[in-house]
Amino acid sequence: MQSSAQEEKQEFNKTLKYDTNYYRSYEERLVVGLYQSSQNYNLEITQKNFKDTTGKSHINYFADAATVNGLVFSYDKLGFSFSYKTLPMIDSDKKGYTKYRGLGASVGGNKWRLESNFRRYSWFYDLSTSLYDTAYTPAKPYYQNSSMSVMSFKTKFMYFFRYRKFSYRSAYSCNERQLKSALSPVFVANLYFNNTSADSSFIPHFVRPFYGFNADVNGLRTVAYTVGGGVAGTLVIYKRFFLNGMFVLGLESQHSQYHHYNTNVTNRSTYINWAGDFRAALGFNNRNFYIIANIVNDFSTYNSGLFNMATNFKGASFTLGYRFKIKEPRFMPAVRNTKLYRMF
Numbered sequence: 001m002q003s004s005a006q007e008e009k010q011e012f013n014k015t016l017k018y019d020t021n022y023y024r025s026y027e028e029r030l031v032v033g034l035y036q037s038s039q040n041y042n043l044e045i046t047q048k049n050f051k052d053t054t055g056k057s058h059i060n061y062f063a064d065a066a067t068v069n070g071l072v073f074s075y076d077k078l079g080f081s082f083s084y085k086t087l088p089m090i091d092s093d094k095k096g097y098t099k100y101r102g103l104g105a106s107v108g109g110n111k112w113r114l115e116s117n118f119r120r121y122s123w124f125y126d127l128s129t130s131l132y133d134t135a136y137t138p139a140k141p142y143y144q145n146s147s148m149s150v151m152s153f154k155t156k157f158m159y160f161f162r163y164r165k166f167s168y169r170s171a172y173s174c175n176e177r178q179l180k181s182a183l184s185p186v187f188v189a190n191l192y193f194n195n196t197s198a199d200s201s202f203i204p205h206f207v208r209p210f211y212g213f214n215a216d217v218n219g220l221r222t223v224a225y226t227v228g229g230g231v232a233g234t235l236v237i238y239k240r241f242f243l244n245g246m247f248v249l250g251l252e253s254q255h256s257q258y259h260h261y262n263t264n265v266t267n268r269s270t271y272i273n274w275a276g277d278f279r280a281a282l283g284f285n286n287r288n289f290y291i292i293a294n295i296v297n298d299f300s301t302y303n304s305g306l307f308n309m310a311t312n313f314k315g316a317s318f319t320l321g322y323r324f325k326i327k328e329p330r331f332m333p334a335v336r337n338t339k340l341y342r343m344f
Helices: 004-014 208-216 332-336
Strands: 023-025 029-047 059-075 078-087 099-108 112-126 143-160 176-178 182-197 217-237 241-260 266-285 289-303 307-325
Touching: 029 112, 029 208, 059 099, 059 143, 182 241, 182 266, 208 217, 208 241, 217 266, 217 289, 241 289
Parallel strands: none
Antiparallel strands: 023 176, 029 059, 029 307, 059 078, 059 112, 078 099, 099 112, 112 143, 143 182, 182 217, 217 241, 241 266, 266 289, 289 307
């Protein structure tokens, strides 16, 4: 005779809200992955005070985390990831010693999904150094701001309209496996917090005359809300190899505060700008073992009226993972039959 847990699980399988011909779920397995990534955070600052035909006042800050190691875990509809080591760049003598910390968490299924991530970068270098520093040569270090750091927290809500046939999780968290190619429109809403700070000004001393009153700006705190939409899709070959892509674009309402370290003055501004998110993944997804190579690109523009700050996060990672068969907790069948769980 079957146990009550087995009967409840069979009853749950009968009421699945997705097409099993298109993807397979492994909610009863623990998914563990080891990843290595290369990431950079780009911050471009452009002033509006003076006409600058030479481009000397354009600042192009980078923080490179060339090699980041991390772990990712997922079980059922929950996921968690963190980075545990960042190796220094080979050319750190020119670019400085970027430090990176990252945490990620997710909840939800293929109907809707909530993802949150925390990132912190410190020590930036200016790729535009040669435009304003007449003593610069390719053998010399870039202008560096070792005290400059960026801390960001972003929560992303995604709703997939064709969730019965399209599995977003099969390409990124891999507790599912897409068996046939599928496409889905997606609605996205973001809540975003960004804090950029430095001991002194963001602006290199060579170009501060271009920035006037803002030459001593050393703090930017922004809270932003984004609503937008786009499309996501996965091409599947032989039920194991896949290529996934997602692009979304939306309007972002930004509420910013700028702090000046000399005058201790704080300016506030509110603007509407564009923000976007592009993701792509390529990999092999078998019954238990999977390999993923993916890229992520988030971009936003912050407008103060006197100067603009455009941010661009880029990351490329390679993940090896395995789905471990574990004994399901006794409470899980009851959890899966709740109305809240079925909302996922």
